[in-house]
Amino acid sequence: MIAPESLAGFLLTSVLLCLAPGPDNLFVLTQSAMYGFRSGLLVTLGLCTGLIVHTSAVALGIAVIFQESTQAFFLLKTIGAMYLVYLAWQALRAPVVSIDERRGSTLSRAALYRRGIFMNVTNPKVSVFFLAFLPQFADPAQGDLVLQFFVLGAIFIAATLGVFGSIAFAAGALGSWLGRSPRAQKFLNQASALVLIGLAARLLTTRA
Numbered sequence: 001m002i003a004p005e006s007l008a009g010f011l012l013t014s015v016l017l018c019l020a021p022g023p024d025n026l027f028v029l030t031q032s033a034m035y036g037f038r039s040g041l042l043v044t045l046g047l048c049t050g051l052i053v054h055t056s057a058v059a060l061g062i063a064v065i066f067q068e069s070t071q072a073f074f075l076l077k078t079i080g081a082m083y084l085v086y087l088a089w090q091a092l093r094a095p096v097v098s099i100d101e102r103r104g105s106t107l108s109r110a111a112l113y114r115r116g117i118f119m120n121v122t123n124p125k126v127s128v129f130f131l132a133f134l135p136q137f138a139d140p141a142q143g144d145l146v147l148q149f150f151v152l153g154a155i156f157i158a159a160t161l162g163v164f165g166s167i168a169f170a171a172g173a174l175g176s177w178l179g180r181s182p183r184a185q186k187f188l189n190q191a192s193a194l195v196l197i198g199l200a201a202r203l204l205t206t207r208a
């Protein structure tokens with residue numbers, strides 16, 4: 001099994017990485033601000049499920065495909081970018097309604113959860129990142145590497161859930177406050193769309 005000091009170092013590094021501005025935590029922030037804390041938490045759970053997929057990809061060697069095949073990498077990131085642009089379009093055309101109406105309509109819990117999964121899984125950069133990051137804390141001398149990768153993935157998911165859950169709570173509270181003003185709500189829609197388009201552009205320009 002992995003040494004306790006390595007696990008502690010990995011946990012600290014994971015928390016710092018989750019706190020750094022990136023596509024996933026910005027996505028949680030925009031969704032929470034628009035639809036509320038619970039919606040952001042469901043998106044976070046979806047993102048964490050996506051991390052299970054990426055951890056499995058690293059443990060089973062599938063992530064190497066995205067590192068070696070430019071076509072596969074380009075295809076997956078293009079799908080992800082198109083999805084983000086679609087969400088930006090939805091944000092721009094969202095009507096200005098009361099915050100309770102907005103948060104009580106449109107998306108089901110399952111849809112929000114699926115949104116998080118799709119957002120994470122269609123970002124091949126996560127698999128490539130895990131492929132470079134997880135082996136630094138694994139040691140063949142400590143036992144089965146596949147098991148170690150899954151342990152490290154579980155710790156990273158726990159860190160993600162804690163950090164992103166806090167972001168969802170803060171953004172949800174801010175969204176509730178802004179939602180009382182139609183002008184502020186329109187600004188929130190436009191800002192969310194801008195962030196989503198920026199994330200799409202960033203995803204398209206990433207390289208394996």
